[in-house]
Amino acid sequence: MLGLRGALADTTPLRTPAYRRLWVSGVVTVVGAQLTVVAVPLQVFQLTGSSAYVGLIGLFALVPLVVFGLWGGALADVLDRRTLLLVSSAGIGLTSLGFWLQALLGVDNVWLVLGLLAVQQAFFAINSPTRSALIPRLLPPEQLPAANALNMTVFQLGSIAGPVLAGVALPFVSLATLYLVDSVFLLATLWAVWRLPRIPPTGTARRAGLREVLEGFRYLAGHKVLLASFVVDIIAMVFGMPRALFPQMAQESFGDPTDGGPALGLLFAGISLGAVLGGVFSGWLPRVQRQGVAVVVSIMVWGLAMTGFGLVAALGPGWLVLAVGFLALGGAADMVSAVYRSTMLQQAATDEVRGRLQGVFTVVVAGGPRLGDAAHGAAAVAVGTTAAAAGGGLLVVVCTVVAVLALPAFVRYRVEVHHVRTPARSGLPEPAPAPAQPPPPSGLPLP
Numbered sequence: 001m002l003g004l005r006g007a008l009a010d011t012t013p014l015r016t017p018a019y020r021r022l023w024v025s026g027v028v029t030v031v032g033a034q035l036t037v038v039a040v041p042l043q044v045f046q047l048t049g050s051s052a053y054v055g056l057i058g059l060f061a062l063v064p065l066v067v068f069g070l071w072g073g074a075l076a077d078v079l080d081r082r083t084l085l086l087v088s089s090a091g092i093g094l095t096s097l098g099f100w101l102q103a104l105l106g107v108d109n110v111w112l113v114l115g116l117l118a119v120q121q122a123f124f125a126i127n128s129p130t131r132s133a134l135i136p137r138l139l140p141p142e143q144l145p146a147a148n149a150l151n152m153t154v155f156q157l158g159s160i161a162g163p164v165l166a167g168v169a170l171p172f173v174s175l176a177t178l179y180l181v182d183s184v185f186l187l188a189t190l191w192a193v194w195r196l197p198r199i200p201p202t203g204t205a206r207r208a209g210l211r212e213v214l215e216g217f218r219y220l221a222g223h224k225v226l227l228a229s230f231v232v233d234i235i236a237m238v239f240g241m242p243r244a245l246f247p248q249m250a251q252e253s254f255g256d257p258t259d260g261g262p263a264l265g266l267l268f269a270g271i272s273l274g275a276v277l278g279g280v281f282s283g284w285l286p287r288v289q290r291q292g293v294a295v296v297v298s299i300m301v302w303g304l305a306m307t308g309f310g311l312v313a314a315l316g317p318g319w320l321v322l323a324v325g326f327l328a329l330g331g332a333a334d335m336v337s338a339v340y341r342s343t344m345l346q347q348a349a350t351d352e353v354r355g356r357l358q359g360v361f362t363v364v365v366a367g368g369p370r371l372g373d374a375a376h377g378a379a380a381v382a383v384g385t386t387a388a389a390a391g392g393g394l395l396v397v398v399c400t401v402v403a404v405l406a407l408p409a410f411v412r413y414r415v416e417v418h419h420v421r422t423p424a425r426s427g428l429p430e431p432a433p434a435p436a437q438p439p440p441p442s443g444l445p446l447p
Contacts, residue, residue, distance in 0.1 A: 010146035018196055019138045019147065022131075025192035026154045032185030034162025035178040036099060038268050040117060043103070043175050045247040046258075047110045051385070055244045055377015058370035060114040064122035065370065066363050072126030073133070073359015077352060081134045081199040084126065089189050091123035096183040103176035129358035134199050136346050148342040152335050153279025160269040160276060167265020171257075202352055220360060228410035229295060229341045230364045231403050236299045236334070237368030239395040240306045243268065244373035245385045253386065255317040263320055270327030271334065278332035291340045292413035296404055298337035303396025305330035310390025338365075344413075 014020045041054045048054075075084055098116045102109070139147055166178055220226055246267040250256040254263035288294050309326035312319045345361055372392075379388035404411055 010143075011150070013139050013143045013147040013150060016138055019135070021192040021195050023150060023154060025188040026151070027158065028185050028188040030155050030158025031162045031165070032096075032158075032182035034158050034268075034272075035166050036096065036182045038163050038166040038265065039099070039103075039175045039178045040113065041244065041247055042170075042264070043113055044110055047108060047113070051245060051248045051377045051380045053110060053377075054247060055374045055380075056114060057117060058244065058373025058377070060118045061121040062370040062374075064118050065125045068122040068125035069129060069362040070356075070359045073129040073356040073362065075126065076130040076133045076355025076358065078201050080201075081130050081137075081355075082193060082196045084130045085134075085193045085196070086190070088123045088127035088130065089186065089193055092120055092127065093183055093186040093190070095120035095123065096179060096186060100176050100179035100183060103174065103179055125359075125362055128362040129355055132342070132346070132358040132361070133355040134196075137199055141347055144346050145339060145343045148339045148346075149279050149335075152338055153276055155272075155275075157272070157276045157279075160272045163265040163268030163272075165265070166268075167262045170264075171261065215356065217360070220357060224407060224409050225292065225413045226345060226357075228292075228403065228407040229344055230360070231407065232295060232299050232400055232410075233337070233341060233364055234368045234371075235399045235403060236302050236337070236396055237365075238371045238375060239392045239399060240303050240330075241369045241372035242306060242309065242376050242385075242389040242392060243271075243369070244376045245380055245389055248380065249313055249385045249389075253313045253316065254320045254323075263317075266320065266324050267327065270324040271331035273324070274328030274331030274333075275335040276331075277328070278335040288340075290411075290414050291344065292410045295337045295340050296400065296411055298333040298340075299400050300397055301333035302330045302337070303393045303400065305333065305393070306396065307390045307393030310386045310388070310393060313389065314386040 014023060041057055044054050044057060045051070072084075072088070095116055098119075099113070102112055102116065135147055135151075136144060169178070220230075246264060250261065250264035250267055251258060254267075256263040305326045309323050309330070312323045312326060342361075345357055376388050376392060379392070382388075383391070
């Protein structure tokens with residue numbers, strides 16, 4: 001019994017009221033957001049009949065993610081983070097209403113859909129680093145791995161429920177309905193952010209310009225372990241994320257009708273299913289010392305799982321369950337990688353630069369899959385969907401080995417583990433004390 005309890009997720013961070021409200025609201029809003037994640041590529045594919053156009057979703061999302069992710073991280077270091085979250089969350093909601101309106105009116109313009117996506121991703125790019133940067137102000141350092149695991153779990157849980165719900169509902173409701181549900185569910189996040197205390201900046205920076213953004217990059221350049229964590233994640237997402245292929249594969253490989261069906265929902269939910277299972281049994285994560293090795297192993301497993309997915313998809317509709325199983329295996333591996341990479345970043349950065357580094361993190365984590373969308377869409381036109389998925393997974397393995405050989409400090413990185421499930425804090429936005437840094441040469445350089 002004790003062994004099972006130790007394997008289950010550490011819920012200590014939920015004792016902090018401010019964090020708990022954010023986490024609970026995420027259960028609702030992530031489901032709505034994932035309805036849009038399914039609806040946008042499906043609508044683009046319905047309008048064009050081409051996976052290459054679906055791949056363009058990645059490019060239209062990437063530019064605002066890069067520009068506003070970096071700028072949003074700088075804003076999070078000079079403005080009250082609660083206010084910034086309110087504004088950006090409201091912007092995401094308004095663009096969701098725009099998706100609903102264009103679908104309701106039957107505009108049928110693919111460029112309007114892509115344009116709305118670009119605007120929404122701009123608001124998301126400001127929202128994400130701000131949210132991540134405030135978590136260390138609400139929780140002590142030793143609770144950050146558990147909090148990151150909880151965050152990933154709720155996100156991935158919504159990533160299962162949303163696509164499955166979309167797949168079941170699409171034969172009976174319109175795309176406009178999915179967009180509208182997303183808009184309504186966003187009210188939960190607005191409520192949770194409204195209840196947050198003020199979280200003012202603690203640094204000396206008073207503007208969010210190019211110089212401040214570059215300071216974040218200079219800080220990152222001095223931390224090779226953090227730099228390596230970004231490199232391996234880009235490799236995993238650019239070469240190994242096959243989601244742009246799902247609409248076409250659902251029809252051609254697994255027999256879905258042209259207007260969407262259960263296979264589409266299961267494909268979009270597969271990666272998240274594995275991530276949720278990994279999150280539920282994440283109690284062991286805070287006890288791992290060789291975190292760099294854990295990230296590398298996780299990314300290698302991700303690549304091999306995507307290769308297996310592509311190969312199984314080539315066998316036909318009867319292999320859907322096994323194909324989803326490979327996606328789930330990849331999702332569990334990706335969850336482990338994401339938890340450790342997030343924790344490395346939150347613990348290494350001082351609060352005055354944390355927003356800017358989270359902005360870079362947002363660009364990498366959210367921008368990488370968008371580049372992957374474009375790459376897989378183009379590859380599908382050239383070699384077919386199954387070959388694109390399987391070949392991408394193999395490239396992940398090869399490129400990860402090359403990256404590790406070029407940046408060996410990453411696999412040497414380890415932390416001293418003092419895992420104690422501590423009592424709740426008040427939730428007031430006091431700066432978290434600076435965590436002890438692991439010793440060189442394997443640890444991160446001191447700021």
